[in-house]
Amino acid sequence: MKICISIYTTIFFLVMACAIGFANVVPDPVLYLNAADNPAHPDAWENLGTEGGELLAADKPMELEEGTIEIPSLGINQPNAKYYTATESHSTFGGPPQKNTPLFFEDWTLEFLCRRNGDFFVEEHHFAGFQNSPREGKQGIRLWITGGQNLDTSIHADGGKQGVQPLNIVLAQGEWTWIAVVGTSGDSIVAYQDGEEVSKQAGFEFDKGLPIDDISIGANSFDERRRTFNGSFAIVRAYDKALTEAEINQNISGTFAVDPADKLSTTWANVKRGY
Numbered sequence: 001m002k003i004c005i006s007i008y009t010t011i012f013f014l015v016m017a018c019a020i021g022f023a024n025v026v027p028d029p030v031l032y033l034n035a036a037d038n039p040a041h042p043d044a045w046e047n048l049g050t051e052g053g054e055l056l057a058a059d060k061p062m063e064l065e066e067g068t069i070e071i072p073s074l075g076i077n078q079p080n081a082k083y084y085t086a087t088e089s090h091s092t093f094g095g096p097p098q099k100n101t102p103l104f105f106e107d108w109t110l111e112f113l114c115r116r117n118g119d120f121f122v123e124e125h126h127f128a129g130f131q132n133s134p135r136e137g138k139q140g141i142r143l144w145i146t147g148g149q150n151l152d153t154s155i156h157a158d159g160g161k162q163g164v165q166p167l168n169i170v171l172a173q174g175e176w177t178w179i180a181v182v183g184t185s186g187d188s189i190v191a192y193q194d195g196e197e198v199s200k201q202a203g204f205e206f207d208k209g210l211p212i213d214d215i216s217i218g219a220n221s222f223d224e225r226r227r228t229f230n231g232s233f234a235i236v237r238a239y240d241k242a243l244t245e246a247e248i249n250q251n252i253s254g255t256f257a258v259d260p261a262d263k264l265s266t267t268w269a270n271v272k273r274g275y
Contacts, residue, residue, distance in 0.1 A: 025254040026247045030103050031238035033093070033217065035064060036082040045084070045093045045217070049238070053101025055215060058225045059090040062218065062233075069113070069176050069234060069256070073194050076176075078256045083113075083234035089121040092218035092225045097133035102211035105130075107242040110141065111180045111251060113235040116149065116171035126227045127151060129220035130238065132210045136161065139210045141181070142220045145171065145229070153181065155189070157204035167191040168199040171231070178252055184242040195249045208240075 032049035040046040042061040044054040062084035069081040086092070094100065110130065119125075124144065131140020142154040151169040155162045169179050169191055180192040188203040217236055219225040235255065243251075 025251050026239070026243060028239070029237040030240050031215070031236065033233070033236040035084050035234050038064075044095075047101060051101050051103060055093040055217060056095030056099055058092040058094070058218075058222070060088060062086050062091050062093065065232070071176050071178065071194060074178065074252055076252075076256050081234060083115075083232045085117065085232040086121075086218055086228050086230060089226045089228045091228050092216055092222075094129075094214075094216035094219070094222055094225075096222055097213040097215075100213050100215050102213040103130065103215070103238060103240065104208050104210075105139075105183075105212055105240055106185045106206050106208040107240065108141070108183045108206065109180060109237075109239040109241065109243040109248075110143075110182075111178070111235070111237040111239075111248070112233065113176065113178050113255075114171070114231055114233050115176045116145070116173055116229075116231045118173060118230045119148065120145070121228055121230055122226055124227055125229045126216075126218075126220040126224060127229045127231075128218070128236070129214060129216045129224075130212050131156060131214045131221065132212055133214040135214050135221035135223055137214075139206060140212065140214070141183070143181070144220060144227075149173065151179065153189075155183075155204055157206055162204050164189065165201045166199065169193050176234075180243070180248045182242045182248075192245065192248050195245075195252055197245055 029049040030051045031047055033045050038046050040054050041064055044056045046054045065085050066082050069078045127143040129142045132138050138159045140156045146152045149171050155164050178194050182190045184203055185206045189201050191199045214221050218229045
């Protein structure tokens with residue numbers, strides 16, 4: 001038994017050392033927004049992804065802030081990080097659809113490094129939208145807050161609105177979190193929070209020929225920007241492929257310097273429980 005544990009220990013630390021040393025962000029996001037690298041501020045959020053372009057600031061640009069982003073469960077404690085914060089309604093990124101660079105999805109992944117700062121500014125608050133215009137049109141993904149802190153989704157596919165289950169993502173007030181929603185066309189929609197799968201449900205067919213041109217960060221659409229998310233965004237990524245759980249964790253480790261002590265102790269505790 002001791003020999004077995006010793007072998008697992010050696011393998012574990014070798015794997016973790018390799019992961020820490022060689023983690024890189026999964027290449028080729030079609031949309032990549034990073035508050036720390038946005039020369040277009042405050043008029044727009046420049047897309048550093050493969051499709052280029054930018055998302056125009058809405059009526060009242062989000063404020064660019066600097067502070068510490070901390071997610072203890074992931075070993076993230078990043079000082080002097082930059083992020084955009086909405087302080088009132090009508091403060092989003094994403095202009096009229098005709099001014100956005102369109103994206104094209106069949107399989108898709110949406111990633112957000114975000115924080116909910118408080119309750120809604122008006123009657124409710126939305127989060128983000130990626131859809132074929134007009135809004136709630138033939139195809140798209142809409143994300144909004146329900147029950148005060150739960151992130152949920154509405155999917156449009158096959159020309160209309162589809163029934164979906166809760167994502168089981170909770171945005172606790174004042175806490176940074178890394179979330180991802182992954183759609184495999186015709187198969188599944190999987191949600192992740194802080195690197196762990198939290199829900200899985202049936203998916204819907206997406207047509208890659210339909211442009212996703214109504215894109216909004218902080219609301220479901222440009223037309224609904226009054227329902228601005230009362231929160232902050234540091235990073236937003238969208239891929240035209242379904243990332244695996246390992247790739248989502250690769251993106252987390254590849255974005256910030258993860259504290260090996262915190263990450264190793266958490267993972268080693270899980271290993272010990274398994275043997």
